Amino acid sequence: MKQRIIFSIVIISLLLAACAPQAPASAPASQELTAIRLPVGYIPNVQFAPLYVAMEKGYFKEAGLEVTLDYSFETDAVALVGANELPFSIASGEQVLLGRAQDLPVVYVYTWYGEYPVGIASLAEAGIVKPEDLRGRKIGTPVLYGASYIGFRALLQAGGLKESDVTLDVIGFNQVEALSSGQVDAVVIYVPNEPVQLANxxxxxxxIRTADYLPLVGNGLITNEKTIAENPELVRRMAGALQKGVADTLADPDAAYEICKKYVENLTEADEAAQKQVLKTSLEFYQTEPLGQSAPQAWENMQNILLTMGLLAGDQDLSQAWSNAFVTETK
Structure with missing residues (x-):
């Protein structure tokens, strides 16, 4: 199972990035657009509003980029970025550290989700309000790897529990049905998604949000050491365009939602109140100070939880895994 986790992966050389020459955030108007295929790891969804905003408002094109989103679950994005077959992907912190443990030189260069978006949801009547309350409960998890599993284990640790203190049931991505039908007492969820569906x-x-107990590294933009060394301007322009999309989405969520309708199939027929709530909840996770920058302690916490789980053999040089060098501070 560890191999399965390790190969689901996705970071940075701080020294290389710090030495990278400064470059303008936008490309010359005459420059031919660089095609970028960007794996995002999920289906079209309002949670990707910043990407849609950056595409719709031309921020990527201003940066000399022609971005196409790859929603395929089969895409092993971290491995492809690590092999320099793709220059960028969206990935979370554990993927970066696990990837580097497998000699994949991936680097995390822009923090999109400042908080880890995983948690555990239960019906109010179950009385599960803190991690300690999970003892003896039957918990449904979609998979035994990736961000969901990492976030779950972090909450167990916060409650002083081991996995043997609960009954774990792998239920696939059917958390709403499993909880509402009484199949399990609680489910591991993506905070902006399943709780909104259930409340609706x-x-x-x-x-119970993992981020409230242990700050970890959420989704962000990754690249590789070769791209940073040979084309730091490309990295800066990609991160800058994403940052503009995030900033605009935070500033005007309603306008961002309207843009989403052009990119998310059947969104116009969906329950608008519920979908807007998904976006609103997502916005809470986009907030970082300054916008887009990683927090060193979150990387330390991420490494420690992976060591505790036995997924890393030893400490890594975290300064090589991430950098804020490509993030422009916004006022």
């Missing part, structure tokens, strides 16, 4: 169906919930 009238269920009263308790949600």
């Amino acid at each position: 169906q009238g269920y009263k919930l308790n949600v």
